[in-house]
Amino acid sequence: MAPCDSSPIIVTPDGSRTAHSARFGETYGSRHGAFSQARHVFVEGTRTQQHPAPRVLEIGFGLGVNFRATLADAATRGAALEYVAYEFDPAPAPLLREVAAGEAGSDHPLWQALLQNWPHTPLQLESGNVRLTVHFADVLEATLPQGWATGLYLDGFSPTRNPEVWTPPFAARLAQALAPGGVLATYSAAGHVRRALEAAGLQVERRPGAPGKRECLRAVRAPDQLREP
Numbered sequence: 001m002a003p004c005d006s007s008p009i010i011v012t013p014d015g016s017r018t019a020h021s022a023r024f025g026e027t028y029g030s031r032h033g034a035f036s037q038a039r040h041v042f043v044e045g046t047r048t049q050q051h052p053a054p055r056v057l058e059i060g061f062g063l064g065v066n067f068r069a070t071l072a073d074a075a076t077r078g079a080a081l082e083y084v085a086y087e088f089d090p091a092p093a094p095l096l097r098e099v100a101a102g103e104a105g106s107d108h109p110l111w112q113a114l115l116q117n118w119p120h121t122p123l124q125l126e127s128g129n130v131r132l133t134v135h136f137a138d139v140l141e142a143t144l145p146q147g148w149a150t151g152l153y154l155d156g157f158s159p160t161r162n163p164e165v166w167t168p169p170f171a172a173r174l175a176q177a178l179a180p181g182g183v184l185a186t187y188s189a190a191g192h193v194r195r196a197l198e199a200a201g202l203q204v205e206r207r208p209g210a211p212g213k214r215e216c217l218r219a220v221r222a223p224d225q226l227r228e229p
């Protein structure tokens, strides 16, 4: 469904919302089901829903749909969650609010605090056993945590529109950010993305995609693959 002239918001077939980015010329999440994509590709793709205390690193916080999907899952299970995200072009808070209205995770105190504080730098919030840090910075210039993430959501805009976050050197940096046994997930199944992740030493698996996509990728850092950065 195309965005209407006055609003970038798009209602997707699963009832969740996404929005169109004028800067990148594409939508933040899948037009075929924004929340379904977040849950299937990123939460389940990294097996975060099975982890007792996940530590998630996200490349591209965007509208926070992946974060809310992860938050809702952790809250339901009572699991502790640490979430660190990078975002160099924060969307306006009213857009985040409107996209999230009535959706999973939107009633959590941490999401409400996020809306109050967005986008003050650095955004560091804590509520119960959930901690969120959003760095409003270009991830290409950031010092990433080393050997830390149990789940890594690679969710920049597409390789065609935003090629810098899909290169082999950046994939190698992402691999170093994963804890041993950590899992990176992305919606792209492009051959060059798969090869970049493999060249970084990750074990790459093609999985069925979210609605509208045939395949997506999961890339695992084997426990014995931990190398000095």
Ligand SMILES: C[S@@+](CC[C@H](N)C(=O)[O-])C[C@H]1O[C@@H](n2cnc3c(N)ncnc32)[C@H](O)[C@@H]1O
Pocket (backbone or CB within 6 Å): 027, 028, 029, 038, 059, 060, 061, 062, 063, 064, 065, 066, 067, 086, 087, 088, 089, 090, 137, 138, 139, 140, 155, 156, 157, 162, 164, 165
């Ligand atoms: C596809 S959207 C992410 C959607 C988001 N994960 C969600 O759940 O709503 C991609 C996001 O990555 C951000 N981004 C792209 N390249 C980046 C970079 N080099 N550093 C930081 N953020 C970046 C964009 O500004 C955009 O918000």
